[in-house]
Amino acid sequence: MLELSEFAQEAARLTGGRRAIGDYLRTIEEEPGLISYHFKSTLRGYVGWYWSVTIYQPEGVEPTISEVVMLPSEEALVAPKWIPWSERLADYKALQAELEAQAAAEAAELAEAEADTEAEDATDEDVAEDEIELVDAPEEETISHAEEVLLATTEFEVEDETEDDTDDAGKRPPRFYQRWKNRRKK
16 A cells, blocks of 8 residues: 555645646644645646645544645735625725715815906906006097907917818728729629
8 A cells, every 4th residue: 555645645646637746745643543744736826835635544444535625835825815895895985985075175175266266367357447548549549458358369360371281192092902892892
């Protein structure tokens, strides 16, 4: 009969495959008659993991494989701790409420800043609405600030520059496209 460590290694190979089982690491006696053998895992993506084969052998009886599992060591890469959906949802809702409160605060700040700007503009308009005299005009020709702005925005020169872009129509389609198009028409 095989030695128990070889028996355990063969059980691990049958479970994980010949290439998945590496060197022997250690033996741990769980209870009398219950021994776990650990072997290094050589599977890609399982760095730091090991195979554990637990064998039960009461006195005078043939050994029995209890379990074959892969376990992570302390330096193994493992998934983060599982968080229940209700907690994740609560965290999400709290974040959304915080973002909404922040957006409301920013909107209030913006509204306050706009109100301050409007107040400043209103005082500027009061001053600007006083009639402005034209420099070379007689005293009876005066215009308001609104008329001045309107004149300033409508007085511009229009240049009539049109470019002929017909020469720059791009490349011609490939020849096979024309043949394909002609076949579809038939």
